[in-house]
Amino acid sequence: MAHEHLVIGIDLGGTNIRTAVVDRTGGIIAHDHRETLANEGPRAVISRMIEAARMVMAQAGVARCQVAEVGVGSPGPLDIEAGVALSPPNLPGWDRVPLRQLIEEGLGIPTTLENDANAAALGEHRFGAGRGVDHMIYVTVSTGIGGGLILGGELYHGATGMAGEIGHITILPHGPLCGCGNRGCLEALASGSAIARRAREIVAHGVPTRIADLAGGDLDLITARLVADAAREGDVEAEGILSEAMDYLGTGLASLVNLFNPQLVVIGGGLAHIGEWLFGPVRRAIKRRAFPAQAQAVRVVPAELGDHVGVLGAAAVAWCRLADQEERWETALRALKQAEEAYAKRQHQPPGIMGSAGGGVYRSIPWHG
Numbered sequence: 001m002a003h004e005h006l007v008i009g010i011d012l013g014g015t016n017i018r019t020a021v022v023d024r025t026g027g028i029i030a031h032d033h034r035e036t037l038a039n040e041g042p043r044a045v046i047s048r049m050i051e052a053a054r055m056v057m058a059q060a061g062v063a064r065c066q067v068a069e070v071g072v073g074s075p076g077p078l079d080i081e082a083g084v085a086l087s088p089p090n091l092p093g094w095d096r097v098p099l100r101q102l103i104e105e106g107l108g109i110p111t112t113l114e115n116d117a118n119a120a121a122l123g124e125h126r127f128g129a130g131r132g133v134d135h136m137i138y139v140t141v142s143t144g145i146g147g148g149l150i151l152g153g154e155l156y157h158g159a160t161g162m163a164g165e166i167g168h169i170t171i172l173p174h175g176p177l178c179g180c181g182n183r184g185c186l187e188a189l190a191s192g193s194a195i196a197r198r199a200r201e202i203v204a205h206g207v208p209t210r211i212a213d214l215a216g217g218d219l220d221l222i223t224a225r226l227v228a229d230a231a232r233e234g235d236v237e238a239e240g241i242l243s244e245a246m247d248y249l250g251t252g253l254a255s256l257v258n259l260f261n262p263q264l265v266v267i268g269g270g271l272a273h274i275g276e277w278l279f280g281p282v283r284r285a286i287k288r289r290a291f292p293a294q295a296q297a298v299r300v301v302p303a304e305l306g307d308h309v310g311v312l313g314a315a316a317v318a319w320c321r322l323a324d325q326e327e328r329w330e331t332a333l334r335a336l337k338q339a340e341e342a343y344a345k346r347q348h349q350p351p352g353i354m355g356s357a358g359g360g361v362y363r364s365i366p367w368h369g
């Protein structure tokens, strides 16, 4: 182990910071979990991230020189090229914070920044449900809806690093207002908060449903989880709310299946725990709406990394960065080898050939004295 390189993954969330030392296979060697306390501002939060990274290195008994890279998964929007957090809604008071540079300087270890949903997609691709698959769509459904696209074995970033915003595909042009300002986004129709809001509307209309009983008549206590509980008890309204929302999710995914022809759709996030209430309608919508050949080629499966997806995703970002570097190193070595071979060839050319490089003319001139 002593000379085997490791990485550190840091999952920065609005509520928690999770940090781990991770090996090449996704094995977690040491792990730290602490509150973000985002209200204390970027300086305090970044200090906590650095402290957590030092803590996991000490726990794992690894020196700084054994950690080849740090990967950070952060809420977007980010400028990933510059390593800057632009102004994430989950991190109030952060505006153009040079997150990558601060972590890199603080730890003295090269650092890469990635948006959290893309990091999770990389994590599932490298260590989870998407192992060995080249074309994969990852979706996380919890309070919001996020995602990432793995195309041709690599994370697809788009022109400015912001591709994969699956939650903001327009499904209903005049539908409910989304947090992004648009109407009828997938997130406004199929996320945990969308399901809870729809349930509140239905209860407020006085429709008799088990949801109202479970919430004790308090609209504020209605959550997507509670709607799922009511559905499990056979409540028709709850079943209707879930199947409508998940049909929207499947509708959005059917378009992505037609666009990208993936082998796999991986669905994670808190709402994936409702199981068939989610996967049933999603699979049916894809089958109904996508081209038959594409619908047949794709499997829709639950994510595998569970609560570790954030930190393993951040570690996967670091491993991908190292793999890119190795590839560039190999390319440089190949170029060096070609140069060496060309030089050796010139050295062995017979003397006296006019204009040839490597000393042909030089050798044809006789020595004097």
Ligand SMILES: [Zn+2]
Pocket (backbone or CB within 6 Å): 167, 168, 178, 179, 180, 181, 182, 185, 186, 187, 188
């Ligand atoms: Zn939106």
